[in-house]
Amino acid sequence: MSTDFHKLLFDISEALVTDELEALKFLSLEHIPMRQLEAIQEPKAFFKALQEKDMIEVGSLSFLKELLYQINRMDLLAAHLGSSREEMERELQIPGRAKVSAYRQLLYEIAEDLTPEDVKSVKFLLQTQIPKNKLQDNASMLKVLLEMERNGIIKEDDLATLKDILKGFRADVKKKIDTYEEKKKENDSKEKLPYPVSVSVHPARQGAEWEMPHLPVESYKMKNKPHGYCVILNNYIFKNPYEAREGTVKDGEAVKRVFKWLQFETVEHMDLEAKQMYAKVKEYSKKDHSNMDCFVCFIFSHGEKDKIKGVDHEFVNIKDILSCFSGSNCPSLAGKPKLFFIQACQGSGGHPAVTVKEDFSGHLETDATPLTSIPDQADILVGMATVEDYECYRCTKTGSVYVQCLCDKMELLCPLTAQNSNYSGIRRCYSSTDEPK
Structure with a gap:
């Protein structure tokens, strides 16, 4: 199968000319960095770059089909990929299916529409804004753009x-830009509509129209089933009975409901001592995650700045938990997202008073928690229920405000994750912390 795949790419690459390679590179700019594309001089290197970014692979050639369709190589599309113009037009009408953004398509269409004389006019009018050596006679309109x-x-x-x-x-051609801007403005206004949205986004919904906005950022791939482990460390009953965290069971139930729906292998561990918490996390870091996309961990307990309390009143440092998932300690998760959500206080300071709905009045407790420090390890995101030196809040009847809201929003905004096997992934998080206030 791998031999056939590479023979396919070889045959297509042999049929492409220099101008077509430049077009393919231009259309792929939102998926491959410009510096890397500039170094590519022949189609085989371009296809290799696409493979490295997981944009094409055995059994998944939709992006290659889209690219060939965009540059009007219908002969290659039909002969090598068994598709056609009509089929691609239908395919790309499906919301969220196109990987080339509307913006990039527009620029490419403009370059194709302009005559050589038009391009000369554009270069002339740009003389004061772009260095002259970039506007030479042999510079194509794509290079000018x-x-x-x-x-x-x-x-x-x-x-x-x-x-x-x-x-x-x-x-x-100017009118094409006007049309693009009008449509973009319309789409942007739809995205800003207050919730609830006009279509059902309940997990059970099927067939409803749902358009994922194109985001020109690199994404983590979410293609395995299960996507990964979702581990919940939930401390409810402490040695001191007065420290019992009423309502935390509701948080565990919410996380299990949402992450099972999101196709994670979800497991909850209750009432652990500090050493047991660290041991449990380390146990998961030693597992083989090669066939997993990511790792998620929820920790519910009391805490202090930088620390989480076990039911034995001993503490485990957050940085020690995170270090278990560094690239060297957990190589099978290297380059994959590791997400940690912590419901615990960061100190004893109370937040300034705010109006609370009557339903919650008299039922809020505090948890004592750690700092949302920025870890050195890559691909790690830490979500905290509060900010440094402050308490966080948990309703004794319905669970914590942070965890319940987080689960509600994930259920609302991630419908395609569970329903669509072609879901492309989650956005790559170069920032390693999340500090909801």
Whole structure:
């Protein structure tokens, strides 16, 4: 199978010419960094870069089909990938299916529409904004557009300069930009609508229209089943009976409900001593996660700054828990997201008073927690229920405000994760902390 796959890529690469390679690179800019693309001089290297980014692989060639469709190589699409123009047009009408953004498609269409004389006019009008050595006679319109992007002259939400240039000699092309901006404005206004949204996003929904906005950022792949472990360390009953964390069982139930729906192998461990908490986390860090996409851990307990309390009143340091999942300590999760959500206080300070719904009045308790420090390890996100030096709150009847809201939002905003096997992934988190206030 692998041999057939590479033979397929080889045959397609042999049929592509230089201008088509430049077009493919341009259309892939939101998935492969510009510096890497600039170094690519032949199609085989381009296909290798796509494989390294998991954009194409055995049994998953939708992005390659889309690229060939965009550059109008229907012959390759039909001969090597068994598709057609009509099939691709239907496919790309499905919300969220296109991997080339509307913005990138627009720029490519503009480059294709302009005549050599038009391109000369564009270069002439850009002389004061772009270095002359970038506007030489042999520079294609795609390269000119790249330079405009590089110099901040155009961007996804600002095409005013390009419109101003084109309106004098290609009003028809300028109208394409107007149409793009109108549609983008319409889509942006839809995304800003207050919840609840107009379509059902309940886990059980099927067939409802749901468009995931294109995000020009790298994503983690979420293609395995299960996606990974979701481990819950939930401390309820402490040696001191007055420290019992009423309501925390509700938090565990909410997390298990949502993450089982999201196709995680979910397990809860109750009432652990400090050493047992660390041992349990370390146990999971030693597992083989090669066939998993990520790791999620929820910790519910009392705490202090930088620390979490076990039921024996001893503490475990948060940094010790996180260090178990560094690349060297857990190589099978290297490059994959490790998410930690901690319901515990960071200190004894009370938050400034705010109005609380009557239903919660008299039923809020505090948990004592750790600091949302920024760990050195890559691909780790820490979500905290509060900020440094402050308490966090838990309703004794319905669970903690933080965990219940988090689960509600995940249930509301992640419908495709559970329903669509082609879900592309979660956004890569280069920032390693999350500090909800």
